Amino acid sequence: MELKLEGEAINPRHGRRGCLEATFDGETRQLEGSDPLLLLETLAGILRKADPDVILTQWGDSWLFPEMDRLEQRFRIDLPWHRNGRPPGTTRKARSYFSYGRIVRQEASRFLAGRWHIDARNTFIFRESGLDGLVEIARLSRIPVQQLARTSIGTAMSSIELLRAHQDGILIPWRKQEAEEFKTAEELLTADKGGLVFLPPTGVHGDVAELDFASLYPTIMAKFNVSPETLDCPCCPGRNVPEIGRRTCARRRGLIPRVLSPLIEKRARYKSMRNETTDPALRRRCDQRQNALKWILVTSFGYLGYKNARFGRIEAHEAVTAYGRELLLQAKETAEAAGFALLHAIVDSIWIHKQGITERETKELAEEISRRTEIAVAVEGIYRWLIFPPSRTRPGLGVPNRYAGVFRDGTIKVRGLELRRRDTPRFVAETQEAILAVLARAGSLQDLGALLPSALSVLDARVQELLDGRIAPADLAVTKQVSQNPEDYTRACDTAVAAQSLLARGIRLAPGENVQMVYSAGGDRDPASRVRPLAFSSPDYSCDTEKYLDLTLRAAGAILGPLGWDESRLAEQLRHAQRR
Template sequence: MTETGLEGLLELARLCRMPVQQLARTSTGTAISSLQLLQAYQNGILIPWHKQQPEQFKTADELLTADKGGLVFVPELGIYGDVAELDFASLYPAIMAKFNISPETLDCPCCPDHRVPELDRHTCRRRRGLVPQVLEPILAKRARLKRLKQTATDAQARQTYDRRQTALKWILVTSFGYLGYKNFVFGRIEAHEAVTAYSRELLLQAKELAEAAGFRLIHAIVDSIWVHKPHVGEREVADLADTISRAIGIPLAVEGVYRWLIFPPSRTHPRLGVPNRFVGVFRDGTLKVRGLECRRHDTPPFIAQAQQAVLQILTQARTPPELARHLPEALDVLKTSARQLWEGRVPLHDLAITKQVSQDPDAYRRPCDTAIAAHSLLARGVRLAPGESVQFVITAAGDPDPACRVRPLAWGVSPEGYDRAKYVELLLRAAETVLGPLGYDYAKLNELLELQPAACR
């Protein structure tokens, strides 16, 4: 309901033939199950009460080939300008529809020449599969809703169309997961593997077509590619997307062209990038952030807001070289935030770290912060179940006594306050993610801002 609202809920209720009240309290998996069962009934297919189709035996070599998943490139580290991001629309469901992938169409006896890339399998050409029959109208309707959203002049209409297409997006996403779910009536892991095999092949084809058009691939992940070409224009990028779409047979949309785009290094392997971690600004001024601290649910709000403030300053840069001009202002924001931390002026609720309890408090084997907070609450009669969240504040990160390291936020203000040095460290680590590629790593930030307790009192 958060993303789709009532409009999306009603869209799914009509599509899946389910009561609104029931759909609001169930998962999208139940919705796609309802759709597929209805299609099977309409086709006169006998639906088994309990599935009895185990996974086929594979050798170790066959398993390594089949179970690769989607293709993910390691991004080239650095700061780039004139980068275009292109995304396949609902890639996996589109592959299932285009190549007729369904449990009953895989390895049919009539079409051995319709091969699946890399795998010793084939799909049927003669009869339409159940899963493609279900997905085709959803794909078409979502594409139509997205076009209506783009042409709508009224803000309320755009929001309605967006919520409806978002609801259909989650149905399509779930359909792929259920295709490989062993306990689902129409699930078959071999069909799931066939979809990812096609996706790897199509992504490589898109890469080759982009390079043939004079672009350089700097990153690709499953259903998206990032390509660079100096002084590239929007029209040239749109032409590339059309060329790839026609060649592959699946729509490729232009997400946008970046003014500047940063791929920061991994903290554990500084020479490598992280596939789903980047930040950039499109030419229309829109900021796109993935994988940074301000997007994580376990980042303290104060740290996330400080990083977001730095990013907002950098959005003023129109080219990569202009980023350096805005560094002094960004550093001033960091220094102000660090001073607030050192002086103890930040409310505890803005420093709370939210973590999910993954097991019963008594089952934790080592004193991680989540376990310590859960045990502290248990000592006062509050037992958290796996899946519940706990909020805590770091009070003394290096204390030999684990019970003193963190304090549940529910306990309120503590006499010892919070661990100022630790929170400044978290602040600088978050800043390093953005400013590191610009030459300001953690050590340089610490030295430049002179973040010592005495200097900030």
């Protein structure tokens, strides 16, 4: 059963609220809010009739349940949230905390008895992996589903490690007390290099294949026995770690490899089942589960170097990256020996070029790299064309992991561009996506030029919609994170203006919360006029057209720039068209 407010997904705490919608058994009912008593009675009837196992909400923890609590107390009605009639389930207070250089907001939690409540706006694992992925991680970590849905993936990983340590009879420290070992400046520079990156050449390229190591860092930890207690062990000569002068134990298998090996194998089985089945439902379930395991494996590497992780040690973290650099170099050398040219490489992926490249020789290369490195390498695909946009600050250089391309099967892949960023207005992202969709029709690099007029026409049409004021405020909304209390801002940045505007209306945002805003008057000297909270944007709103035009041309230029139409040329063409 799903409970949400109708209309655009605007945080109801910020002011705008539509009717409450209840969806179950494929049917959606609107609950009119003008009569609160009738709303409560209707909702109670729906809950009794549907008797759902899972209640999925939007903003349930932060607004819906607190609002229903208020109405229940006012009218002395108890909604049947809980199946067994117990008093309100476990709750957890909201909090803001600092983590990895940014403020994080964790909303209050509302747990139900006898059924699950999942707030789609207050969960990472469910958002990324769906219900099947959530259940998969709950089984592995032994964390109850409702709690896990509101828990970081790192906490789930830590719980899996603690469980394995307990099962193996390993003492678990109450708090980590092991400090980082002293290093000379030279040792630090050698060990703390991180992942290896080869910058891409800017421009558009054809006949490019992408090859990826499968779960590289977790596999390194499992295969080479990298764990805090196995590094530089006193019991045996061990196995030398490349470059940094350390060893891993050859006699005892470490805790971290024992934790990760079953997860790596299980994910591989799920991926195999997903690729082999013809049942769409089974394919979706397997994909959600393997995706959940992917996030656990990704997190395992970060937690290995996390200062507060009970089984973390920065030297082990550095050993993993040292192995990773060596393996990526081996992949590069193998590809070049086979006649391929390296275009780009980043940590666990390489992009290679060869005129007239074929699927067969690419697969053979992947198998050869796998044989040499003893770690599975998969062919992500062969691109019809691939664009590496230049850096905005240093136009002569490419940017790691920022590209757009189309595989030979027609699949579009984009990384690092505007349509992948959370703070990009929907209008801008959709414009960039529409341009890509036109260019995706090109069967080869040579066909791109013929499609440029169509791509430019799409851009012109979108820009005209903007200039005519036909874009809805929600499509122009920019999402920013509030980093401190609204009154604590000393500079009138856009985020501060929006947060203070809400505060003036009695709506206080806590550090770490997101605020949606629309640029309204860029040239106005009054900072309060520059942006307007989305929740208070009226139908006859006015937006900062120049600001959105700049964002749109920047996004279009990232794709069209390597084809000869950069941001400045697009702007000049627009000015010329307006003069006509």
